[in-house]
Amino acid sequence: MNHISQVISNMTTDFNGKVIKKYLCEGCGNEVTVLRMKMLFGPKKGEWFEGKRGCECEVYEIVRKEQEQAKTARLKRIFDENSLINESLKQATFENFEPNEFGQALQKAKQFVEEFDLRNPKNLFFQGSFGTGKSHLSVSIAKALQEKGFATIFISTPKLLTKIRNTYNKNSELGEEKIINAIAEADLVVFDDIGAEGEYSGWSVQKLFEVIDQRAGKPNIYTTNLTSAEFEATKDMQRIFSRMMMNSEPIIMNGTDYRKRQFLKGAKENV
Incomplete structure (x- = not known):
């Protein structure tokens, strides 16, 4: 008809x-x-x-919706194909974050999304003890910005270094340059668990510095369990720490491990 x-x-x-x-x-x-x-x-x-x-407004609206759907699918594909994320974090959102004593950290994370501007790049630096929700908030930020039309990537730095090492295998189908380019081109990159690889010198630190350095001037989020003193332990780590602190707002999250809180909560409920 x-x-x-x-x-x-x-x-x-x-x-x-x-x-x-x-x-x-x-x-x-x-x-x-x-x-x-x-x-x-x-x-x-x-x-x-x-x-x-x-x-022809009706036709234009149909085309606009199709383009928007294609863009949304592309951004999701960029996130899924390039992110190195633990299974336990894939469902993380602002809505299912339990703030406890970290309500202020949650508000700053949401504010970062609201004020996000590629013309005025800013960074967040989450520092604190294990299991306090640093990674959860970082994933939530990446997802929220993806929904707003930005290309985001979440990277577990230990997994990143392993992936780069694997490219040196002669049978590898993936090259180091492709990994680096994907990181360089994203609107936002989350570098999660910096220092968790346990090597504070040598190839891993040098490579991590190179990756972080080429993101200078672009929005980034960093999470780490290391203290400032541990970053100052070697010159190589000092260089990384210096890059991470450039134009970054520090958010300190020291507290009880989330998994331990859940265990204690369950124990009380069963009493």
Whole structure:
């Protein structure tokens, strides 16, 4: 069945049509003709109705929605294909974060999303003990920005270093350059668990510095369990710490391990 606009476009004043007015559509920019016509068929045959021809806003809206859906799918694919994320974090969102004593950290994370601007890049630096929710908040930020149309990647740094090492294998189908380029081109990169690999010198630290350094001037999020003193232990770690602190807002999250809190909560409920 033809759309009503197609029917109208085929009608002329020979069908008792009358041009009421013409105007330029602000949406599509086309000249639109408003017609008063008599219904020629169907149960309302003989009744008068108004229609318009020339406007393409409906078509443009269909195209816009299709482009938006394609962009959303592309951003999700970028996140899924390039992120190195633990299974336990894949469902993390702001909504299922239990703030406890870290309500302020949650608010700062949400504020970071609200104020995110590629023209004014800022970083967040989550530092604190194990299991306090640093990674959870970082994943939540990455997902929220993805929903706003930004390309984001979440990277467990130990997994990143392992993945880069594997590219040196002659049978590897993935090259180091492809990994580095994906990280460089993202709107936001989360570097999670920096220092968890346990090597504070040598190849791993040098490579991590190279990756972080090429993100200079772009928005990043860093999470670490290391203290400032541990970063100052070697010159290589000092260089990484210096890069991480550039234009970064520190958020300290020292407290009880989330898993331990859940265990203690369950123990109390079973008493």
